Amino acid sequence: MSIATTISPFANEPFVDFKLEENRQAMEAAIAKAKASLNAEYPLRIGAEKIFTEDKIKSVNPGNLDEVVGYVSKANRELAEKAMNVALETFETWKKVPAAERAGYLFKAAKLMRDRKHEFSATMILESGKNYAEADADTAEAIDFLEFYGREMLRLSNINETMPLTKVAGEDNKLRYIPLGVGIVIPPWNFPLAICVGMTAAAIVSGNTVLLKPASTTPVIAHKFVELMEEVGLPPGVINYIPGSGAEVGDYLTGHPKTRFVSFTGSKEVGLHISRLAAETAPGQIWIKRLVAEMGGKxxxxxxxxxxxxxxxxxxxxxxxxxxxxxxxxxxxxxxxxxxxxxxxxxxxxxxxxxxxxxxxxxxxxxxxxxxxxxxxxxxxxxxxxxxxxxxxxxxxxxxxxxxxxxxxxxxxxxxxxxxxxxxxxxxxxxxxxxxxxxxxxxxxxxxxxxxxxxxxxxxxxxxxxxxxxxxxxxxxxxxxxxxLVGAHPFGGFNMSGTDSKAGGHDYLLLFTQAKAVSVKE
CATH class of the missing domain: 3.40.309.10 (Aldehyde Dehydrogenase; Chain A, domain 2)
Incomplete structure (x- = not known):
């Protein structure tokens, strides 16, 4: 059944009109299907491995405390180190994958997510307490991020044709945007799909590999995104799913000498803590870690x-x-x-x-x-x-x-x-x-x-x-x-609201790349 919609003039993905009976019934059916998976167990994903741990995060429905959305395996420092090593190894091959191919994974994921839009929204309704419209907007934004960052990577890979450098006689000069390395992605619980997808997609389409540590209150919807990327054929090790304690796993990875960047969305207090940790130079570290932070607001x-x-x-x-x-x-x-x-x-x-x-x-x-x-x-x-x-x-x-x-x-x-x-x-x-x-x-x-x-x-x-x-x-x-809306309102703030990293804007992918100027004498 097709989804009847009210199309926003600004959004790439239309919003569903739940005043229409067919859409309301479709969402109710998706919620019933999601409830059939209550109490399920979810593994870590490190490379090609699915790892179930004894220690688990219990994800509870905040609107009905009798319902457990899922039990999610919890990483410790040993597993975090294992994930780092896998990500480092995978980076050596992933960074060589052509930009168009990397973007293709995002486009495939966007199509599948669009086809299963209500399924993703239903999980958020149960896990985060969003109503139909809020959950639908979250899923729509996730789809928009996948589409937008895929297109942006294609644009950057063609930058020398669209924005040529000043010509110098006898030289062929070009600018290349190359990936940074392994990044830590720490998304929030309040947009547990859209921001998780946006932060992760931006990093990987730019050629990086990531360690994804979702919010402990909404790890199930993040796992469903990781499953989707696996389904579209994303190579193992590009996204490593490692839920865990911020104090144990988050701090350890933020301070790790092989961490190249940290992409964080959350509170001012946690953001400043991450900023302090990332600013310290660990033994063996040969770069300044990059921090992309979207924090609080008043x-x-x-x-x-x-x-x-x-x-x-x-x-x-x-x-x-x-x-x-x-x-x-x-x-x-x-x-x-x-x-x-x-x-x-x-x-x-x-x-x-x-x-x-x-x-x-x-x-x-x-x-x-x-x-x-x-x-x-x-x-x-x-x-x-x-x-x-x-x-x-x-x-x-x-x-x-x-x-x-x-x-x-x-x-x-x-x-x-x-x-x-x-x-x-x-x-x-x-x-x-x-x-x-x-x-x-x-x-x-x-x-x-x-x-x-x-x-x-x-x-x-x-x-x-x-x-x-x-x-x-x-x-x-x-x-x-x-x-x-992605592409219409690049999002990020001033002062203690973060680094003003404009998510959904044309300069966002630059934060996950480094510019290399190359000159060849003819």
Whole structure:
């Protein structure tokens, strides 16, 4: 059965319209199929070996704690070292594979993932707590990354024809982009397919081999991606799947003298820790390790008095509570000019209270947060918020056999308050008042982060100034601050939000290559 879709004008892969009965039924069937694999065991993949270990990661459905999505074998340092050696050996042959052939594996994987789109989405619904639309968008982005980075590798391999060097009489001069070596890929749990696929695909299509250490809360969906790459014929050892402890396996590999680069997406704290480890030179290391890091955000939306207030309120709620606010791009702050402040606050409160909470597999708008640690942390921040602002929606845990929290909104919050400054990574929104739009922008900029932002206004002069002065890597006007699309919105942020490595952009593959200029005298 073909998937009926609503085609986005920007996305390569269309989004599925779940208002159509046939699509809803197809997703329900995929979820039922995924549930048939509950409690399955998954091995490590090191080269051609599938290794089952006694020590395992237990992946639990955050929306139904009685369900175990899978038991995933867990690597230790000995196995991590084995994977490193396999990756080093494989690199010597993989780096010689023509770029077009490497890209071909990505294109084949994109086709198969497109054919089985609901199967991948269903696993994420059970393992990460995404509803249908959020999971579908995640899978669509994964497909887009495969297609985009495959095309980008073809472009780079043809760079001398498309962007020739300055001619010098008597010389043939060319620029070659060659791979770096073995990299450590550490993706996050909040986009457990899209970012995992994007980071890994970019590295391998550039000619590198990788050690993939998925997030411990979402290792099953990562394993399904690795299985897919094996199915399309990717040579063993190009991707080595080694889930494990960050303290044991992650730190060991980050500090390893043979690690050439680390590609990381996650929190500011972990990112800075990795940065420190990678900066140290281990005995036998002959290069400066490259770090590609996308870290946290404390993103916000600014609304002036000329804005479409209904559109602004809808964007604030969508940005704050999409996937329970568990996005680095989530709009967890909003600054409204005082003349329309009360009106916008009322609209936001009303929309938030309309969000229904429940099981992701039943496609509720609001689902669980990822795990017990996040659950406790977010509830602690809500208590802090009750001292720092005026509670206008939510404010407590929600019913259900999982990590459910009410979408929560605080108004009248000072710009220096903790819930305005610290990344909560959950369904908590803080709203502040500004005397005018310039003060609102200043309040928005008052953060150590700089990932995404939105500005709502109908005044062109104000929009132009906002585009210049709002300090973030991805700035949107009159739309929500989440939902970056591959190729349309290259994604990455400033300051403590990371290295501003623009995923889904035309310069991203350069981070996984090194440029070699060659000159031959004629």
């Amino acid at each position: 993103d916000g939306i600014v609304v002036d008095e000329t804005a479409d207030l209904d559109a602004a309120a809808q964007a604030i709620v969508a940005s704050a509570f999409g996937f329970q606010g568990q996005k680095c791009s989530a709009g967890s702050r909003a600054f409204i000019v005082e003349s329309v402040y009360d009106a916008v606050v009322e609209k936001v409160a009303t929309l938030t209270k309309q969000l229904e909470i429940g099981l992701p597999e039943l496609n509720y708008a609001a689902g669980p947060v990822i795990d017990q640690s996040s659950y406790r942390k977010i509830l602690d921040y809500i208590e802090i918020g009750k001292e720092e602002g005026r509670l206008i929606a939510g404010g407590s845990k929600a019913d259900g056999n999982g990590y459910y929290i009410q979408p929560t909104v605080f108004a009248d919050v000072d710009g220096k308050a903790r819930i305005m400054q610290e990344e909560i990574f959950g369904p908590v929104l803080a709203i502040g008042k500004a005397k005018d739009w310039r003060e609102a922008i200043a309040l928005y900029n008052d953060t150590e982060f700089g990932l995404t932002g939105s500005f709502f206004s109908k005044e062109e002069a104000r929009i132009e100034e906002a585009l210049e002065t709002m300090h973030c890597g991805n700035l949107y006007v009159n739309r929500k601050c989440t939902g970056a």
